[in-house]
Amino acid sequence: MSSVTGVYLPTMDPKARIEELREALHAHNHSYYVLASPTISDREFDALLEELANLESHHPEWADPNSPTCRVGGDLTDKFDKVAHKSPMLSLSNSYSVEEVSLWAQRVQDGLPDEKVEFAMELKYDGVAISLWYEGGVLVRALTRGDGSLGEDVRSNVATIPTVPLRLMPGSPEVLEIRGEIFFPWEGFNALNDSRAEAGEAEFANPRNTAAGTLKLQDSKEVARRPLDCMIYNVDAATMTGLGVLTHADAVKEAARWGFKVPGGRSLEVAGSIEEVMAFVDHWETARHDLPFAIDGIVIKVNRYDHQRRLGMTAKSPRWAIAYKFETERACTKLVDVEYQVGRTGAVTPVAKLQAVQLGGTTVKNASLHNADQIAKLGLRLGDMVFVEKGGEIIPKIVGVDTSASHEEGLFAPPALEFPSVCPECETPLVRAQDEAQHYCPNAVACPAQVRGRIIHFISRKAMNVEGLGKETVAQLVAAGLVRDAADLYDLRAEDLLPLERMAQKSVDNLLAGLVQSKTVPFERVLFGLGIRHVGETVAKQLARSLGHIGAFKSISVEELVALEEVGPVIADSVVAHFSDPNFERMVNRLVASGLQMEAVVQAPLGHALEGExxxxxxxxxxxxxxxxxxxxxxxxxxxxxxxxxxxxxxxxxxxxxxxxxxxxxxxxxxxxxxxxxxxxxxxxx
Ligand SMILES: [Zn+2]
The missing domain is CATH 3.40.50.10190 (BRCT domain)
Incomplete structure (x- = not known):
């Protein structure tokens, strides 16, 4: 499929190309909507879709009702009730240049001769569209876009979002359908990724797909822990006209009075000319970097409802609105090196080291390379000039090689990078589970990188919070063979530490005092510090509260664990696997002997009325x-x-x-x- 993502041979048979494009778009569509994990950029996706639409219009004989050009959105999963939208939930047509926007504005003006056209401009939130239904002022449904005509009712999840009113203010319409965007602000998104990293789980790539995935979770408690936000951008025109509100901008103000969060200040403006529209676009092209959430463009709408009605719709999108999409920020720089980092779970992550380059207002020196497949697909060689992009992602990624500026083929060209076959730290042959892209170092017990990773997690602020002990010292202690697991820390003596480099009496005293102090850290944090995969801060707290003391973990079964609050089968399996591992058990026993808190401090019980229940x-x-x-x-x-x-x-x-x-x-x-x-x-x- 890689041949479809970029250029293709123009000599290719059109029928074969149509098939290839359909296949690729279905796959990308699935990755994007169902798996919430896109494989190409929106822009690339749009380009492929446009190419297919073009070919199909020239070859009506090969029409197919299931072609990706025939639908607006994606597949529906079976989990939620499917409900028909009151009116189709269409996407806006996208444009990528000032010229396209000007042409659109001209078409609008041509469609409304002798009228003074007003444009309302607002931000294009990089999230998930939602249709909220209210009856008697109460939220009764929240539908995803789905395939555009049929959405999924994710009300229980949406109801957890504080900016979505569950009850409207007095004076709002009896029946209301209103649309907006649900998105994941940076702060909450970054915090979620931090806590996933701490629990040894994969981090999410970008806020938009995480918002989409979150809305489809079965467990609305988990949804509630993720601070999503919602901004309203469309109120049903017929409803508003009935209330005597005649423009989009006024409708949004009205919605604010009913209790909705709507764009304010410079994020919603009305313009009388295309020049003013472009000034708005220019402003946000830079100012977007200061927003607390991601936007991927600007939406421009004809402001007056009567004008919108006269312009009407095409089959796929309204003629009275257009989205201007920001250019994905891209830079070209030199690939200096690739580092293979081994995490505490043994996962090996390749990180590209780049010659420093400016991108989206920050200096970029590292880029994500994901896994071996990604490196092979790009055919990377050290010294290549590579394109780096920063889309909705936090960590920039390498999207291609500038072959014109890179090595010539031939005798002196360095070979393509190959993923190492052994662990860069302990030289154990790496393993790769079937159908998994990730390589692992299986030497969990002795691999220095994994040992260091586990100890660094154990002493981290949210776990044992050991003062006087940092990453570098941990590396020293592991390298010197003084520490192989967390329990070894508590056996350290001053005479072991003093001979180490940069270890003066004072730092030794601090370190030992920090370890003693950590013995007062409550059980839930000790449990979190043990680094059991999938047991993050919240789960550790819950488990500590439910089971009470470390002894209970040794005998509990998967079934008993699953019955507890907040514990699913993945967590339960992981807990049982850890406590039945003799190495882990030995370490825990030694930590118990060292005097760490291994019992939850229960507040003095208020009574025994529910004992045994x-x-x-x-x-x-x-x-x-x-x-x-x-x-x-x-x-x-x-x-x-x-x-x-x-x-x-x-x-x-x-x-x-x-x-x-x-x-x-x-x-x-x-x-x-x-x-x-x-x-x-x-x-x-x-
Ligand atoms: Zn290793």
Whole structure:
């Protein structure tokens, strides 16, 4: 498929090219929409789609109702209810140059002769389109674009986004459909990636795909932990006209009064000329780098609704709006070296070292190379001049080689880079699981890179927070053979440390004091520091609270773990695998012997009214939040479970408990307790 992503041979048979393009676009479409992990840039995708549309229009005999040109969006998954959109959810046509925008503005003017046309300009948020439905002022549905005519109702997930009103302000329409964009602001996105890295999980590439993937999660609790945002950009014209609001810009202001987050300040403006439109584009071309979220262009709309109606739509997009897409920032620089970094889980990541170059307002010296396939696909050689792009991604990536400026083929050209076959640190042959792109060093026990990675994680701020011990010292200790795992840290003595380079008495004292101090760090952070794959900060906290002490981890089964709150099968498998590994167990036992906190500090129990009960909390409560209800359960001796099973002994049900849960509880004969009975039981008035 790589031949399809760029140039192709113009002599190619058109029929074969059509097939090839359809195939490639279906695959890219799937990667983008279903897997939320794009393989090419939007611009490349648009170029391929345009080429296909062109060929198809010249060869109507090869038309296909399933061609990628016949649909607006992507495949639907089976997880959520599918609902028809009130009106098709179309994409805007894209433009990449000032000329295209001017031509569009001219067509608009030609379609409205003798009219003074006004343009409303706003930011093109780099997120996911959403259609919000309100009835009686209450959010009843939130539909994704889906295939444009049929969307998926992800209301339960969207309802977790604080900028989406669940109830509208008084005076809003009885029935309302309103559209906006859900996106992931940088700050929350970066924090999410930090916590994934800490849990040994792959980091997300960019905020847009992460927002898309988040909306389709089955677990809305996980969604709620990811701080998504929503900005409104379209109110149904018929609704607004009925209310006497006659322009898009005024409609947006009206929506703000109903409780929606809408663009303010310089991010929504009205212009009377194409020059003013281009001034707006120019401003944001630079100013976008200071925004707390990503945008990928500017949307320009004809402001007046009556004008919009007169211009109408094509089959695929409205004639009265256009998106101007910013150029992806790209630079050309020299590939100086490739470093193969081994993480604490053994994953080997190639990182390109570049000659420093300016890109998107920052100096770039490193670029992501993802994996061996990527290096092979690019055919990289050291010294090549490479193109580096920074799209929605945080880490720039190499997208191609400037062959005209790079090595000539021949005797003196360096060979194409080859992914190493052995670990750069311990020389163990690397392994690659079937269907996985990632290489791993399997020498988990002794590979110095993995040992260092695990110890650095253990002493990190959110884990043991050992003062006086940094990455360089850890590297020294591992290299000197003084430390092989976290437990060895607590056996260090001053006489071991003093002979080390740059180790004065004072730094030794600090280090040893830091280690002693770390023995007071609470159990949940010790648990997080152990570096169990998929056990991040939040899960560690939850596990510590549910299981209470380290001993409980040694005997628990996967099934018992899955029944706990916040624990899925992947986490459960990982926990059990770690605690049944003799090396890990030995280390944990030594840490216990060293006096680390291995028991959760439970707040003094408020009572024992719920002792022995395994309780599922469901629904909405009137005198407390669901979290408070759960805290009460634990404080009164009960144990929390996330789903109803034969082990459940009681259900604490608020309002709106789902019918499926109710049925399951009844079929298993589990008693259901309402809020009032719960409150009287824990206060001993039963
Ligand atoms: Zn290794």
């Amino acid at each position: 395994v309780i599922v909390v469901s629904g909405v409560f009137s005198t407390m939040s669901r979290d408070e209800a759960k805290t009460s359960v634990v404080a009164h001796g009960g144990r929390l479970a996330s789903s109803i099973s034969s082990k459940t002994t009681l259900i604490l049900a608020g309002e709106n408990m789902g019918p499926a849960k109710l049925k399951k509880a009844q079929s298993l004969g589990i008693p259901i307790m309402d809020e009032a009975s719960f409150v009287s039981r824990i206060s001993g008035q039963e």
